[in-house]
Amino acid sequence: MAAASTENAIRSSSFSRVLIYLVLLLFALFYLLPFGIMLVNSLKPLSEITGGNMIALPREWTIEPWLSAWSTAQIGVQPTGLRPYFINSIVMAVPAVLLSTIFGALNGYVLTKWHFPGATIIFGLLLFSCFIPFQIVLIPMARILGILDIAGTTGGLVLVHFVYGVGFTTLYFRNYYAAFPTELVRAAQIDGAGFFQIFYRILLPSSGPIIAVSFIWQFTNIWNDFLFGASFASGGSAPMTVALNNLVNSSTGVREYNVHFAGAIMAAAPTLLVYIVAGRYFVRGLMAGSVKG
Amino acid sequence: MAVTTDTGADFRTRLQSWLPKLVLSPSLAVMLIFVYGFIAFTIYLSFTDSRMLPSYEWVGWQNYDRLFRVREWNIALTNLAIFASLYIAICTVIGLMLAIFLDQKIRGEGILRPIFLYPMALSFIVTGTAWKWFLDPAIGLENTMHLWGWESFAFDWIKDREMAIYTIVLAAVWQSSGFVMAMFLAGLRGIDNEILKAAQMDGASNFQLYRRIILPQLRPAFLSAFVILSHLAIKSYDLVIALTGGGPGNATALPATFMYSYTFTRNQMGIGAASAVIMLMTIAAIMVPYLYAELREKK
Numbered sequence: 279m280a281a282a283s284t285e286n287a288i289r290s291s292s293f294s295r296v297l298i299y300l301v302l303l304l305f306a307l308f309y310l311l312p313f314g315i316m317l318v319n320s321l322k323p324l325s326e327i328t329g330g331n332m333i334a335l336p337r338e339w340t341i342e343p344w345l346s347a348w349s350t351a352q353i354g355v356q357p358t359g360l361r362p363y364f365i366n367s368i369v370m371a372v373p374a375v376l377l378s379t380i381f382g383a384l385n386g387y388v389l390t391k392w393h394f395p396g397a398t399i400i401f402g403l404l405l406f407s408c409f410i411p412f413q414i415v416l417i418p419m420a421r422i423l424g425i426l427d428i429a430g431t432t433g434g435l436v437l438v439h440f441v442y443g444v445g446f447t448t449l450y451f452r453n454y455y456a457a458f459p460t461e462l463v464r465a466a467q468i469d470g471a472g473f474f475q476i477f478y479r480i481l482l483p484s485s486g487p488i489i490a491v492s493f494i495w496q497f498t499n500i501w502n503d504f505l506f507g508a509s510f511a512s513g514g515s516a517p518m519t520v521a522l523n524n525l526v527n528s529s530t531g532v533r534e535y536n537v538h539f540a541g542a543i544m545a546a547a548p549t550l551l552v553y554i555v556a557g558r559y560f561v562r563g564l565m566a567g568s569v570k571g
Numbered sequence: 572m573a574v575t576t577d578t579g580a581d582f583r584t585r586l587q588s589w590l591p592k593l594v595l596s597p598s599l600a601v602m603l604i605f606v607y608g609f610i611a612f613t614i615y616l617s618f619t620d621s622r623m624l625p626s627y628e629w630v631g632w633q634n635y636d637r638l639f640r641v642r643e644w645n646i647a648l649t650n651l652a653i654f655a656s657l658y659i660a661i662c663t664v665i666g667l668m669l670a671i672f673l674d675q676k677i678r679g680e681g682i683l684r685p686i687f688l689y690p691m692a693l694s695f696i697v698t699g700t701a702w703k704w705f706l707d708p709a710i711g712l713e714n715t716m717h718l719w720g721w722e723s724f725a726f727d728w729i730k731d732r733e734m735a736i737y738t739i740v741l742a743a744v745w746q747s748s749g750f751v752m753a754m755f756l757a758g759l760r761g762i763d764n765e766i767l768k769a770a771q772m773d774g775a776s777n778f779q780l781y782r783r784i785i786l787p788q789l790r791p792a793f794l795s796a797f798v799i800l801s802h803l804a805i806k807s808y809d810l811v812i813a814l815t816g817g818g819p820g821n822a823t824a825l826p827a828t829f830m831y832s833y834t835f836t837r838n839q840m841g842i843g844a845a846s847a848v849i850m851l852m853t854i855a856a857i858m859v860p861y862l863y864a865e866l867r868e869k870k
Binding site for chain 2: 295298299301302305306308309310312313315316327328330331332333381384385388389392394398400401402403404405406407409410411412413414415416417418419421422440441442444445448472473474498501502504505508509519522523526527535538539541542543545546549550552553554557560561
């Protein structure tokens with residue numbers, strides 16, 4: 279629609295424009311400051327933090343806190359640094375993202391192009407399952423992971439994240455494929471193409487954007503998860519968020535703030551990177567999960 | 572489907588017609604067991620005398636009865652009411668304001684928008700770590716103000732039992748208000764400019780334009796923002812753990828932290844399960860009508 283351009287028809291006076299810019303810049307500062315200050319202070323020696331001004335730039339720049347956070351800081355009882363936990367998070371997130379995306383794509387395809395009775399009810403159930411508070415499944419999940427003998431392992435977390443992520447990915451692909459012309463699918467069917475052939479040859483080639491949305495959104499959610507990690511992973515198998523929380527909240531002796539900050543930035547780096555590289559899809563994922571319900 | 576008499580082709584056709592159901596069934600089974608089966612199990616546990624481990628001794632409504640007598644649960648509910656209402660209100664106001672401002676042909680919009688939204692990509696644990704220190708009177712904002720010569724400046728909410736819950740609001744607003752901005756901005760960009768131009772020709776002021784034409788058209792965005800934010804508020808757990816750990820004392824306990832501590836550290840699984848059921852019911856009361864309306868609209 280031509281009318282839905284990026285600019286609106288409102289005109290405003292130059293005074294109010296100055297005010298608008300001022301407010302926008304102030305808010306930009308509000309959003310940037312906590313993270314920015316954390317970044318600056320992660321490059322200071324500890325004495326400059328406890329005895330100095332948090333806004334000031336380091337007098338003596340150092341990457342010592344980063345090295346310490348990565349490889350020698352005390353996490354729980356082991357002085358391993360965050361590195362093993364960072365690897366845990368990757369080992370957990372990658373398969374969980376791939377699995378939930380593959381199944382989400384196939385589910386979306388089935389739900390939109392292969393009508394059968396009860397599809398609406400199935401979709402409704404799937405949709406509601408995306409929004410449950412996870413507290414309601416914590417106790418039985420702990421039992422099941424115990425019974426399957428994968429309690430406290432990264433494999434267990436992959437299962438958990440797949441199970442509670444596939445609803446969202448199905449939602450994404452269903453909404454996307456719903457707009458895809460069904461005539462093309464029917465035509466291919468008449469030509470004798472099978473179920474998977476139609477998926478590979480016809481739907482998949484145009485699924486790039488929604489796959490990106492699914493990857494990014496699932497990765498962000500799984501990487502940032504704390505509740506499942508804290509509940510189902512113990513000690514050495516903990517994901518990054520849990521390790522960071524241990525580093526920040528249970529360090530005995532001197533609180534090494536600069537190390538905490540370096541660790542926090544490391545925990546934030548992967549999702550932040552994804553956001554910077556593919557922010558467009560990130561926003562789309564947010565919208566697909568909310569406005570389009 | 573093609574009509575064939577060949578039995579081999581017939582088998583293929585039958586297989587083809589079963590494939591969609593076959594492909595969907597693993598996810599369906601997973602959902603039925605891990606979501607709805609688990610919900611049923613937790614509801615069942617909430618009527619038993621489970622302590623450290625699940626027990627199957629039926630005790631009726633006893634856990635619910637006890638739950639609402641526990642002081643900490645009532646604190647958690649009060650906190651949730653304060654937190655959720657402020658969080659939703661402030662995020663909506665800031666989000667709407669930023670969206671309207673950004674929609675005024677702003678130079679540098681492409682830079683500002685991602686800055687407003689990036690906190691949404693961060694883990695609440697990271698947000699908590701940053702804000703915890705910023706709010707710490709000994710080294711954060713208060714200390715900085717003192718160093719700048721404003722000796723009487725005091726900002727120690729995070730250590731104050733009465734005020735600590737507001738620090739959670741502050742950090743949560745920081746994290747999510749940009750997201751609300753993005754939702755409103757999408758809504759604003761979808762409004763038909765012709766209507767606005769027509770109204771302007773009729774002599775409507777900017778304020779009137781927004782009040783009478785634009786805001787009413789943003790109704791779906793308001794609704795979505797409300798639903799998503801209340802859903803996030805009820806589930807809030809990570810941020811409280813990272814920022815205050817539920818303290819000082821249990822001044823910032825929320826239902827999610829209550830559930831966790833009663834179930835896993837205090838070995839009161841029955842009461843923990845009951846609190847989880849209450850959380851689920853609260854979210855269902857908001858989500859079910861919303862999702863139902865959304866699904867019907869699409870048909």
